[in-house]
Amino acid sequence: MKMADESGLDLVKIAPQAVPPVCRVMDYGKFKFEQDKREKETRKNQRVIDVKEVRMTPSIDVHDFEVKLNNAIRFLKSGCKVKVAVRFKGRELAHTNLGTELLTRFADGCAEYCNVDKIPKLEGRQMIMFLTSKVPPKSN
Numbered sequence: 001m002k003m004a005d006e007s008g009l010d011l012v013k014i015a016p017q018a019v020p021p022v023c024r025v026m027d028y029g030k031f032k033f034e035q036d037k038r039e040k041e042t043r044k045n046q047r048v049i050d051v052k053e054v055r056m057t058p059s060i061d062v063h064d065f066e067v068k069l070n071n072a073i074r075f076l077k078s079g080c081k082v083k084v085a086v087r088f089k090g091r092e093l094a095h096t097n098l099g100t101e102l103l104t105r106f107a108d109g110c111a112e113y114c115n116v117d118k119i120p121k122l123e124g125r126q127m128i129m130f131l132t133s134k135v136p137p138k139s140n
Helices: 002-007 028-045 062-077 090-109
Strands: 010-015 022-026 051-056 081-087 114-123 126-133
Touching (some): 051 062, 062 081, 062 126
Antiparallel strands (some): 081 126
């Protein structure tokens, strides 16, 4: 403590459980500032990937399909993941092959912008497929 007071620095316990306790003489304010600066820099370089969802039914019309496809392409260009879901109601559940064909056609429509992350799979009353972007995410 005497050495720390003479040099105008702080005495910081590094391992207080050790016998004898391990201490260091340092400028704690400067250390804390640099640590906060490093954490801020790592947070700045992070990119949170959003998951956008596009919902359809097996009996979707051509124009509606194209609108959904264009929205998905826009999401993929911005670097987001896209969850494509086909909802089945009533007797439509007996014709899940229509949903598989629809999702395959959807994946083919936006193939130049995405990779199929998870293939179409029936989960309850909906069939789900995930698409990931080929375009690198934009920095904030």
